[in-house]
Amino acid sequence: MSLTHDPRDAAFHGRRTDGSPVRRPLSPHLQVYRLGITGNLSILNRIAGCAWTGGILLLVWWLVAAAAGPSAFATVQWFLGSFLGLLILFGMTAAAWYHTLGGIRHLVWDAGYGFDLPTVYTSGYAVLIGTGVLTVLTWIVALIVW
Structure with a gap:
């Protein structure tokens, strides 16, 4: 029996049902995943909800x-x-617009539309561009009225 130098290493050693030793695989973390636009926008939507x-x-x-x-x-x-x-x-303001536009995008998906890949990318970029445009327009109007 060998001694491990890293205490975390002990959690990755185990035994099969027949008693033979086995080294369990390490679970990958976020840096190994390459999220597409849908994954990134989904995470950003959750962040926008928390900011809101x-x-x-x-x-x-x-x-x-x-x-x-x-x-x-x-x-x-x-x-x-x-x-x-x-x-x-x-x-x-940006979080509110992003969360609203992302919610509309999800409502369209819930209705069963927009699942083909070109439409997914188009609607994703539309949400990002719409967020920027509507945020700036909101502030222009607010500053004029203020």
């Missing part, structure tokens, strides 16, 4: 501060008007 959840918490902070009084509301408004606040709001 964080944005909802920011909205709750803003509403609570508005109910708490002018001093608390001024603090939140100062933060949202700062460079970091505007950057967060811009990111929230």
